[in-house]
Amino acid sequence: MILFFVGVLEMLIVACWTKVVSETQVLMSGAITVVNVFIWYFVLNQVLEDLNNFSIIIMYALGCAVGTMIATYLFNIRDKKKVAKKARKSLEAQEALKI
Numbered sequence: 001m002i003l004f005f006v007g008v009l010e011m012l013i014v015a016c017w018t019k020v021v022s023e024t025q026v027l028m029s030g031a032i033t034v035v036n037v038f039i040w041y042f043v044l045n046q047v048l049e050d051l052n053n054f055s056i057i058i059m060y061a062l063g064c065a066v067g068t069m070i071a072t073y074l075f076n077i078r079d080k081k082k083v084a085k086k087a088r089k090s091l092e093a094q095e096a097l098k099i
Contacts, residue, residue, distance in 0.1 A: 003046055003056050007063020008070065010039045015071030 017032040043060060050056060 001059060003043065003060040004063035004066075006039060006043060007060045007065075008067035009063075010036065010043075011064050011067025012071050013039065015068070015075060019075070 013032060013036055017029060017036065020028040020032060046056060047060075
């Protein structure tokens with residue numbers, strides 16, 4: 001069950017990594033990569049300890065799927081708020097020019 005939550009956490013971290021890389025935040029992307037490597041080390045260790053237990057792979061995969069969905073949802077909300085804020089500023093600027 002722990003690998004389910006590790007999968008969720010990892011996908012949230014990967015989503016953050018994608019954002020900082022796309023925004024060219026060099027130091028932050030490096031720091032997040034280090035954390036992600038430690039997570040992968042933990043996952044690999046868990047899988048190798050019980051190589052014949054396919055259910056742990058399923059739990060990890062399901063956790064990754066849930067983490068991806070949560071991250072996508074949260075970033076979508078954040079992006080919509082940014083767009084709305086820019087639209088308000090644009091309208092305020094247009095209103096100021098009319099006066």
